[in-house]
Amino acid sequence: MSKPTILMIRPLQQAKDFIAAFCDQTGREPTVHYAPILDISPRICAPLPKNTQYLLFSSVNGVTYFADQSEDRTIPALCVGDATQAAAQTAGFKADSADGTAQDLLNLVKRRATPSDGPIVYVSGATVAHDIAETLVANGYQAERRVVYAQTTIPLSQAALDTLSAPTLIPIMSPNTARAFADQVAHCDLTQVTILCISENARRPLAHLNAKTIIANAPTRSAMITALSHLL
Structure with a gap:
């Protein structure tokens, strides 16, 4: 079974900073697709x-x-x-x-x-x-x-939408990002998608989606990275 792709939908620089921190903290280099959803x-x-x-x-x-x-x-x-x-x-x-x-x-x-x-x-x-x-x-x-x-919300690219049909992990760091994502994928099949949320507030806008949602043990970047590493 292939390893999941991490779909990063945060603004690009923050997304890259998060992945750099992930690599530093875990010593691993995951497969990542960058698709900022907010400008x-x-x-x-x-x-x-x-x-x-x-x-x-x-x-x-x-x-x-x-x-x-x-x-x-x-x-x-x-x-x-x-x-x-x-x-x-x-x-x-x-x-x-x-x-x-x-x-x-x-x-x-x-x-x-x-x-x-x-x-x-x-x-x-x-x-x-x-x-x-x-x-x-x-x-x-x-x-x-x-x-x-x-x-301002940016439409997800077709390449980003295509990742959702295979095992995909999506870190969500805020309710605003969660709402923007949920609005765009409400009619998508997300049964192979796991969404990792930093808090219950960030998870709430995603509740109606048919994706698996997980909340990190603490609302910190370090906890998000630890949880993400366990899902890979």
């Missing part, structure tokens, strides 16, 4: 409020596009996970990781931030599964959201 484009955001006490990043894209717009590295950053933290640190921010989900990031904010110490700014894409700024405001914090990129 990322920058958006100019409004200036930060005075006395911003923390920046919140829930994605590498948020870090990348914000860093391109602002030279200020004096505001500490709180990040959803290790990959986002690494991107923030590479960009010059003092950054800590919540090691998990948006809820974990919220919990980290509540441990670190004081409502009276100034605004908290959530840096994100135009579409988010969870508006962290809104939740913080509801909990008594000063919080604002800054949109620094937008996502």
